[in-house]
Amino acid sequence: MSEASVALLTDPAGAVTGPILAGALGIGFLLVSAALLMSLVRLVIGPEKPDRILALDTLYVNTVALLVLLGIHLSTDLFFEAALLIALIGFIGTVALAKFLTRGDIIE
Amino acid sequence: MDLITELLVATLIVIGALFTALGSFGLLRLRDFYSRLHSPTKATTLGVGSLLIASAIYFSHLEDRLSLHEILVAVFLLITAPVGAHLMAKAALHLRVRGESGLPPDDLLDGRDRERLDPLAGRGDGD
Numbered sequence: 610m611s612e613a614s615v616a617l618l619t620d621p622a623g624a625v626t627g628p629i630l631a632g633a634l635g636i637g638f639l640l641v642s643a644a645l646l647m648s649l650v651r652l653v654i655g656p657e658k659p660d661r662i663l664a665l666d667t668l669y670v671n672t673v674a675l676l677v678l679l680g681i682h683l684s685t686d687l688f689f690e691a692a693l694l695i696a697l698i699g700f701i702g703t704v705a706l707a708k709f710l711t712r713g714d715i716i717e
Numbered sequence: 718m719d720l721i722t723e724l725l726v727a728t729l730i731v732i733g734a735l736f737t738a739l740g741s742f743g744l745l746r747l748r749d750f751y752s753r754l755h756s757p758t759k760a761t762t763l764g765v766g767s768l769l770i771a772s773a774i775y776f777s778h779l780e781d782r783l784s785l786h787e788i789l790v791a792v793f794l795l796i797t798a799p800v801g802a803h804l805m806a807k808a809a810l811h812l813r814v815r816g817e818s819g820l821p822p823d824d825l826l827d828g829r830d831r832e833r834l835d836p837l838a839g840r841g842d843g844d
Contacts, residue, residue: 637768
């Protein structure tokens, strides 16, 4: 990570966002954080095993959304690789868990 | 950054975040698993897609060149969401998760599944 990127991470003041976009980003962060919390509640209360897999699936998609918003907020495209990786690993996790519930085994 | 682009990006962000939150709200509040399967796999995917389009427009404007990373993530999510939902629905049917009516979804299973799930049949061909 270059020095400029570190400065951008710690000090978002250099970001080129107007007041409208800043307000929209605030609303976006609030709503996506609320979505993460609601998925977390569903993950904890269940009640069935597929419900928990579904909650995990929703959690990783919400994390991708939060990373995208953070990327716009800090005006950096450092986070796209991270978002892509989370999307990939999350999908593999969902498939593995669902297959484990269906067949009792992941790799047969 | 001119006003039109800023307004466009801001609108897409608010719409996307709204759909994402609605998807998770549905996940929390709907009554049985088969209903709950709908909201995160449809509304949330649409919301994240909208956020990614907003990001693509913002970075294309910022860097004066076409920015396509986001489209890659959006296409990946659009392809994988239905596949994941299908596998989760199969897992729920296999575990005989009960619907809102309280009845196991027997009529949704085809004959082979019913034979495999019936403990009295005693033979699993395991397709």
